Amino acid sequence: MGLKSGKIRVTSPSNIALIKYWGKRGEQIPAHASLSFTLSHSLTETELSFVEEPSEGPGFRFFFHGRHRPDFEPKIATFFRRVAAHIPFLRDYHFEIHSRNTFPHSSGMASSASGMSALALALVQLERDLGADLDAFAAARRASFLARLGSGSACRSLYKGLVVWGRISAIPGSSDAYAIPYPYGVHPIFRGVQDTILLIQRGQKSLASSLGHELMQGHPHAKPRFEEAEKNLESLIPVLKSGDWEAFGGLVEREALSLHAMMMTATPAYLLMLPNTVAVLHAVWDYRKQTGHPLCFTLDAGANVHLLYPETHRQLILDFIDGELLRYCQGQGYMADRAAY
Numbered sequence: 001m002g003l004k005s006g007k008i009r010v011t012s013p014s015n016i017a018l019i020k021y022w023g024k025r026g027e028q029i030p031a032h033a034s035l036s037f038t039l040s041h042s043l044t045e046t047e048l049s050f051v052e053e054p055s056e057g058p059g060f061r062f063f064f065h066g067r068h069r070p071d072f073e074p075k076i077a078t079f080f081r082r083v084a085a086h087i088p089f090l091r092d093y094h095f096e097i098h099s100r101n102t103f104p105h106s107s108g109m110a111s112s113a114s115g116m117s118a119l120a121l122a123l124v125q126l127e128r129d130l131g132a133d134l135d136a137f138a139a140a141r142r143a144s145f146l147a148r149l150g151s152g153s154a155c156r157s158l159y160k161g162l163v164v165w166g167r168i169s170a171i172p173g174s175s176d177a178y179a180i181p182y183p184y185g186v187h188p189i190f191r192g193v194q195d196t197i198l199l200i201q202r203g204q205k206s207l208a209s210s211l212g213h214e215l216m217q218g219h220p221h222a223k224p225r226f227e228e229a230e231k232n233l234e235s236l237i238p239v240l241k242s243g244d245w246e247a248f249g250g251l252v253e254r255e256a257l258s259l260h261a262m263m264m265t266a267t268p269a270y271l272l273m274l275p276n277t278v279a280v281l282h283a284v285w286d287y288r289k290q291t292g293h294p295l296c297f298t299l300d301a302g303a304n305v306h307l308l309y310p311e312t313h314r315q316l317i318l319d320f321i322d323g324e325l326l327r328y329c330q331g332q333g334y335m336a337d338r339a340a341y
């Protein structure tokens with residue numbers, strides 16, 4: 001019951017890590033567990049067209065916002081090669097992948113999480129169209145497993161809410177091979193959490209994650225960092241339940257600064273925060289001290305700042321951003337997203 005040709009359309013979100021994945025071994029096995037919020041508005045829409053055409057390696061072409069982008073193809077080729085070990089019929093088809101993001105590419109927002117998870121979802125859909133008997137739960141787990149082979153953080157985008165990836169004894173059922181929905185209680189204060197992404201420098205590139213993960217190999221502080229990440233995740237469990245925003249902010253900010261400290265102390269060293277990133281972090285700390293409002297930041301491997309705050313404080317914090325922080329931003333200024341539940 002093969003299919004000669006067809007088209008599959010899927011959408012998948014990005015996610016923002018609270019406990020950062022930074023360091024891996026083997027075929028996309030994380031050095032430690034990580035935890036993220038899946039986002040609502042930062043999405044990749046992917047259309048996967050396939051035509052029967054047996055070939056050696058899985059053949060494909062990748063288009064982004066309508067343009068052929070050979071520069072994106074090596075990462076996807078690695079993904080297809082790894083996935084073909086689990087889905088042999090990939091070699092029976094030639095694929096054309098058309099993707100677009102709902103967020104500006106020049107924003108420096110990592111798009112591999114939404115991009116690779118969308119591609120994995122499309123391939124699982126194809127497996128189902130070809131007869132695989134997968135219910136919704138099994139399909140999400142399979143897509144998470146496959147997405148991980150393309151990009152580690154992508155495996156966390158297959159579920160809404162808080163998501164864990166990486167085996168950790170504090171979370172039964174957690175795995176290095178795929179992500180799972182965070183299984184414990186979450187206080188309402190964290191449910192509609194807002195993520196406003198300040199665009200510090202237009203077009204500023206994040207550090208290529210493959211290079212970043214490599215920097216952890218032989219890094220003198222790698223072992224304590226991996227242990228710290230797991231300790232921070234364990235400490236977050238009661239905090240997420242009780243709704244203690246102050247403790248939440250403390251842990252989340254420490255994670256972000258720790259990630260950057262690892263890059264600063266690597267060989268070669270990377271200093272990805274720009275002067276305006278630092279200015280924003282100080283302004284956030286000052287604001288918190290003066291007002292006591294629940295607001296904290298996190299950072300990925302780039303200069304942009306993600307501001308996290310509860311929905312109840314949305315207007316107050318947006319006024320603060322417009323009044324005090326916009327001056328440190330470029331281009332569109334900021335993107336307003338929120339955790340998807």
Ligand code: DP6
Pocket residue numbers: 016017019020021022028034110112150151152153154209210213300301
């Ligand atoms: C800083 O998932 O992009 O965003 O597995 O090499 O594709 P690869 O890495 P990637 O790394 C993400 C790193 C991070 C932290 C995080 O999302 O946990």
